[in-house]
Amino acid sequence: KQEVTQIPAALSVPEGENLVLNCSFTDSAIYNLQWFRQDPGKGLTSLLLIQSSQREQTSGRLNASLDKSSGRSTLYIAASQPGDSATYLCAVRGGSEKLVFGKGTKLTVNP
Amino acid sequence: DAGVIQSPRHEVTEMGQEVTLRCKPISGHDYLFWYRQTMMRGLELLIYFNNNVPIDDSGMPEDRFSAKMPNASFSTLKIQPSEPRDSAVYFCASSFYPGDGYGYTFGSGTRLTVV
Numbered sequence: 001k002q003e004v005t006q007i008p009a010a011l012s013v014p015e016g017e018n019l020v021l022n023c024s025f026t027d028s029a030i031y032n033l034q035w036f037r038q039d040p041g042k043g044l045t046s047l048l049l050i051q052s053s054q055r056e057q058t059s060g061r062l063n064a065s066l067d068k069s070s071g072r073s074t075l076y077i078a079a080s081q082p083g084d085s086a087t088y089l090c091a092v093r094g095g096s097e098k099l100v101f102g103k104g105t106k107l108t109v110n111p
Numbered sequence: 112d113a114g115v116i117q118s119p120r121h122e123v124t125e126m127g128q129e130v131t132l133r134c135k136p137i138s139g140h141d142y143l144f145w146y147r148q149t150m151m152r153g154l155e156l157l158i159y160f161n162n163n164v165p166i167d168d169s170g171m172p173e174d175r176f177s178a179k180m181p182n183a184s185f186s187t188l189k190i191q192p193s194e195p196r197d198s199a200v201y202f203c204a205s206s207f208y209p210g211d212g213y214g215y216t217f218g219s220g221t222r223l224t225v226v
Contacts (some may be wrong), residue, residue, distance in 0.1 A: 034214045043219040089154070090139060091120065091215075096167065099204070099215055101154040 002027045002094050006102035013080055014110050021075040021105045023090030028068045034099070035064050035075050036089040044089065048075070080109045115218035117203050123224045129191040132221045135184055136205030144215070145178055145188050146202040154202070160186065169177075193225045 013019050023033070024098045032051050036044040048057045048064040050073065056065040063076040077084060087104040094100065116135040124130050136143045144159040158168040163180045171178070175194070180186040190197055200220045207213040 032214065036217075041222075044217040046214055046216065049214040091154075093214075096166070097159065097161070097206075098156055099144070100156075103153040 001094060002098075002100045003034075004090060004092055004100050004102040005033070006088075006090055006105050008105060009103065009109075010106040012108040012110060015080060017080050017109075018076070018078050019080055019107070021077070021088050021090075021107070023073040023102055025071045025073075025092045025100075027094060028071050030068065030097060031055060031093045031095070033064075033073050033090065033092050035062075035073075036091065038087045038089060038104070040086075065098075073105055077107075080107075082109045082111050085109050115145070115203055115205050115216050117201075117218035117221050119221060120219065121224075123226065124193055126194055127192045127226055128225075129154045129189065130149070130193045130197075130223060130225075132188040132201050132203075132223070134185070134186045134218060135202030137216055138184065139207070140205035140216075141194045142206040143180060143186050144206070145186070146204065146217075148200045148202060148220070157188070157201075189209045190223075193223075195225045197224055198225050 005024045007022045026030045035047045038044050041090045050057050050066040061078040084110050087106045089104045091099045091101045118133045122144045145157040146154050148154045157170045158178045160180045200222050202217050202220045203215045204215045206215045
């Protein structure tokens with residue numbers, strides 16, 4: 001059974017800092033890995049999707065990497081801003097088409 | 112495309128009442144998923160459909176929960192009778208068949224409160 005773990009559960013940083021969010025998964029047989037953002041009381045917004053054949057994806061200040069063999073992914077946020085404050089969720093899609101989520105990292109960027 | 116559309120956005124009901132949540136997936140998506148999110152358990156998959164057929168309902172917590180997909184553009188999740196522990200945010204998501212380049216698109220969710 002696939003399990004996804006995100007560390008840390010919460011992170012508070014000053015504005016402008018570069019930061020890394022971590023995600024690990026137990027079964028490396030995945031189709032893809034997706035990072036989502038969730039604002040309080042809101043739905044999930046897809047940020048980046050990394051296919052199983054890829055090593056990383058970039059979108060603006062965000063960069064996500066994938067190391068299937070070690071079961072790890074990181075989300076790098078450059079020059080963080082208060083508007084980046086949200087919960088970031090990592091999810092992996094395996095052979096059963098299910099998307100298995102981690103419990104998220106709650107990020108607070110302080111002005 | 113309007114994305115995945117869920118209704119209602121908020122639902123407050125009394126214990127014992129029937130609750131029906133609705134979802135319209137993105138046109139052309141073959142897969143539809145129902146998730147539940149709580150503080151304690153995070154996001155849990157309840158059931159998913161492929162081409163309108165339920166594939167895996169192992170996440171449905173009890174017989175009080177049922178889901179249907181009568182056509183490619185509509186799905187419902189029903190809880191009868193509802194209980195306070197069913198209070199959560201229920202999300203619907205849709206996706207193309209997995210080529211590994213396809214991700215999920217989520218709706219805005221239905222926040223259910225059972226009092």
